[in-house]
Amino acid sequence: MRNIIIITTLVSVFLFSCKTKEQVKSESVKVEKKEVLSINEHLKKAVTIRGVLKQQGITTYQYGSHTVVEKGKLYALKSSDVKLKEFVGKNVKMIAVKVPGYPVDGGPDFYKVLRIEIIQ
Numbered sequence: 001m002r003n004i005i006i007i008t009t010l011v012s013v014f015l016f017s018c019k020t021k022e023q024v025k026s027e028s029v030k031v032e033k034k035e036v037l038s039i040n041e042h043l044k045k046a047v048t049i050r051g052v053l054k055q056q057g058i059t060t061y062q063y064g065s066h067t068v069v070e071k072g073k074l075y076a077l078k079s080s081d082v083k084l085k086e087f088v089g090k091n092v093k094m095i096a097v098k099v100p101g102y103p104v105d106g107g108p109d110f111y112k113v114l115r116i117e118i119i120q
Contacts, residue, residue: 046114049075049094053087053116061107068092076102079113093119 051068056076064076066084077084077096095115102110 046095046097047111049096049111050092050119051075053077053084053090053092055085055088059107061103061105063102063104063107063110067108068094074108076108076110077113078110079116081112081114082116084113084116087116087118090118091120092116 049068049070051070054067056064056067059076061076064078066077066088068075068077075096077094078099093116094111094113096111096113099110099112
């Protein structure tokens, strides 16, 4: 008798926790819309940074893989979208977004590079 109660309880929990195809599809659409809105909001905050790209060495602030100086202001940079090392020593124009929570430890603003091109 005890086993029957346990099995009945487990089956009931399983059945009530399952979602219909319509529920799953509806939730997927909501997530996709939210992600698209998030990407669009992210791109609205993008800035253009120009300068000669440099490989970052040892720093006190310890973030970013590369740097650039534009109008006397230092920027720390990172990217998972482009290979920054291919542009080291080149005068570049970058589209980037600020990484939240920076600067820290007296370091520069920190940006994630989305696009980069060589300029003359």
